[in-house]
Amino acid sequence: MQRIGVFVCWCGSNIAGTVDVEAVSEALKKEPGVVFSTNYQYMCSQAGQDIIKNAIAEHKLSGIVVCSCSPRMHETTFRKTAAAAGLNPYMVEIANIREQCSWVHKDKLTGTEKAIILGRTAIAKVNLNAPLTPGESPVTKRALVIGGGIAGIQTALDIADAGFEVDIVEKQPTIGGKMAQLDKTFPTLDCAACILTPKMVDVAQHEKIRIFSYSEVESVSGFVGNFTVNIKKKARYVKEDVCTGCGLCTEKCPQKNVPNEFNLGMDNRRAIYIPFAQAVPKVATIDPRYCTMLKTGKCGVCSKVCTAGAIDYKAKDEYIEEKYGAIVVATGYNPISMEKFDEFAYSQSKDVITSLEFERLTNAAGPTAGVLLRPSDHKHPKTIVFVQCVGSRCSGAEKGKEYCSKICCMYTAKHAMLTRDKYPDTDVYVFYIDVRTPGKAFDEFYRRAVEEYGVHYIKGMVGKVSPQGDKLMVQASDLLANKQLHIEADLVVLAAAIEPDASARPLATMLTASMDTNDFFTEAHPKLRPVESPTAGVFLSGTCQGPKDIPETVSQAGAAAAKVIGLLAKDKLTGNPCVAHSNELMCNGCSSCERVCPYGAITYEDKEFRMPDRTTRMRRVAKVNEAVCQGCGACTVACPSGAMDLKGFASAQIMAEVDAICK
Template structure:
């Protein structure tokens, strides 16, 4: 074994109450490790992380002139930072601390005291072996760009941006649609208070637009992200609207005169049509039209140009092209939201066959005063007033076949109760039936809301699922489903069927996750750094999560999470400098052959090459050498494994150190 003669090591074995001491003979571990090379002091104590425990460490460092310490305790994720601070307070370099995890990786997984003790000794010995080769490391500092980027302009993104701006920081919102507002702008009323969605959302949209700290990039997408926490560089693609936004007054004359009016209106879920040059809805922000190139007669035939002739300020510009804007940011918030899933694979519900089978978001537009029917509830097929309506819950949620999502979409129970209640309130002659599997309404005033739908508004809740929907010769729909509580199969003739459709993360999140090096789960929801303790941070430093892109949630939860993400961003932007991790890769110049393998495997783009003059044992020559940008390197070690000539090494986790650990374990 390699022994550094100058190293004086102290070993501290923690009992963690009975967590460790219950299955590990801590006194024996301390006693045995005393004989390891370099160890000059060894002891055990009930709680090493306590004030008293830390004092033992500090005193031992001073009294024995220790050059490094090994703490045999819980996972380094828990208390490595604590013990590094303790060592630093006693005058040691914090990277001269090694943790032997004798709790999660030892006492908790062993029942037998003898086995547990043996393994704890081996783990301690391995940490001592590594520490013998440790050298003090000095952490560098990076400046912080005091500007944040929010990707997505729905309620999550708007709230995050408003909160960041409120703290005095500049923030940009990138929204891929023509207007901010997101899904909430499409909703009619909101549960459980039934206030109109537009009435509470549009003031926030106006605030975001009027705030001089907030810049809106609508009809724009993130093209590229590089850099790292505090220092991101982002390319934003401003898609061509074919409108000169500086002069357009938003008068809307062009949209009225446009002769191409047959395009399905996305904002109204395709229930009516729009013109080729259009503003999505009356309160859109910015209130500027854009031209849909695929529908515009000028782009298709080269003729027309009526909008250009109509425009009083000459704002139409058919020659406009996409523009790339490059900006620097200190922090990035993903707020990319969701979409209802496509239900065309659910043939049993006749969605693709009958216009009277609609999704819940389509019903929102039907019920909305600004929607395709001006808020009047009518059957889409013949615009007649319905007398019976059936709601089907959990369509596409909680399933395990390829057409379903495995998770509960969380919001459907409440919005279905809302729809049922609103319909019964406005049209008491309409019978409303809801087929449910479970009614899930946790939340403040949520269950009361659902009970009101049943008790006060007489909504008929049926425990069971619909098996199939068919069209009758009289034009109505026949719903066949089970009533499990009555052990009956029901046949209900109805005018409309509403599918409580599952929600899924917006498609764009996949490419975005790659650009941000943020991870997504099997359902494409962005992963949080810790499911309980770090719910709004992504595992990538400087990237934060807001809204449904992290998991299904309703508006109150989204707004709360948006605020939480904003506070994390503010905490980051408040700092003038960030302490860098010194455990980064370093290339040994004389060994590097300039082969580029390391640069190709680096997930962070931290490695570049430069021509440099070297003196190789008296031979002077210019070579192509790998250079690690220590600010960008995250210390993952991929390059050290890939390097064919062994030139790359990770500081603090060098090959020598790791081999010493392995040798100590195998001894």
């Protein structure tokens, strides 16, 4: 029989407000096995933990039940407390009387009744708990960063600077991501390239960092400390180690009409290309969709002009298998497609552009060399209308996103300000729902756009944009003046909502990392563990976790790196002791468990058993590899003889819980 201690937490008034904690600790005293029961304001505080430690020593407790917040919150805390008092940490059970009781039930009587039942259930389970010891597994001291934008770059640099090897996988031919496409950055207006490209060079030159550009993650297996990742290096038809990046091929290639993705299709590139001058690695790539040689076998100009002999038309996709201890997701974002927003005439007029396209138009390295010209007729626009929240904050609509994309208010203020600064004769209108500028020096920046640069900010939504001749008629409402506006504009810029990159969803499935309904990766805890995924060993960096500006992305990238360093600095990881276990006496070697195991953790061995007549017989029995088992319990249900059980979630324990609830 266990000697159980029960500790009921008030959580200030969070629990005590709806649950009579005194009554709960009194009622639970009568449960079988309970020798001590008390309550305290904050069990997780030092004083609360001391109460637990003292009670364990004083009453020689063999198991404890803490009635408190969710085990997802403080199970680890109380397990450590138990361990500090010499009790096996797996003799602790939590009754969740906050998230699943006091916070969802208003009536105190109901809440108290339910809390008693939840406590009783946890006591029933603890009565059947057994001390568990976690196994240990080694840590591969190398990290994988998926995505080579500013988030991935910063994470990789921080991890590598701490002395660990890092590989970056980037699907584009170069690292740099969205930030490489930007012109200036708010609120300081320093140029994006000037602060990003030195970091890209640092990455390229760092002896601990390898870049797999033009590559994608194909499959992931394993677990924290021991991931095995298959990386596909797409054929770029140019030998990376031979190409000098001179760029001669990109000038001589006769296939000139390939839409340039880097400039969002606003100009053309060749079939062999280097995305931009500061690309890392600075290596040409052949686009097989357009290359005449690859399509018809007739051309070969690039091969003839390449003095280094880097062109290889016969190149094939390569697959690399590599081991990692930690994986950082930094897959970033994309502006949403404007297809569904036809009211803004994006598909009808070249002069309706997205903010990212505007960014390229004002960029010195962009298609117009930084001169603001209309895409249609290359004239200076005299009236520009910026529309904010295009697809953001669309609650309940089939198109667009419910969330705020966060960065649009600030970059629109930046665009408006820069336009007025360069071209003071331009009229600039900004239509907004709200202007949101929380951030260091952000509101000051927005005020400057309005007060110093005379940008017309109008609260209201644009209803329709219709092209008329070479003008764009903008119909909008001014909510503050309560009137309809008609503006004849030369250029309309849409602040498109941002969404996670399309590669994020399949990647999440590979990593078994969870996502929210918008396909942003979920963090392990929204406040306390914001850079970790709930899946151990998977970390989050940048906008894959939610909309962020550059300073926030860089901070999060550093935080993710710190978590990775903390993991890789360990020589061994303690595993999860709640793993499957086969009772050899009952197992008949039928292989049912092996077939359902997603990890291949079950093997079979022939074992000698003594028979009642004193002879021995060989029998095939299942054996669980505890380092590989993740403890899902699929095998326990598949086992027809009941030989397979899960430690910590044993069938007898769950049955006892069922009984306690139904009593």
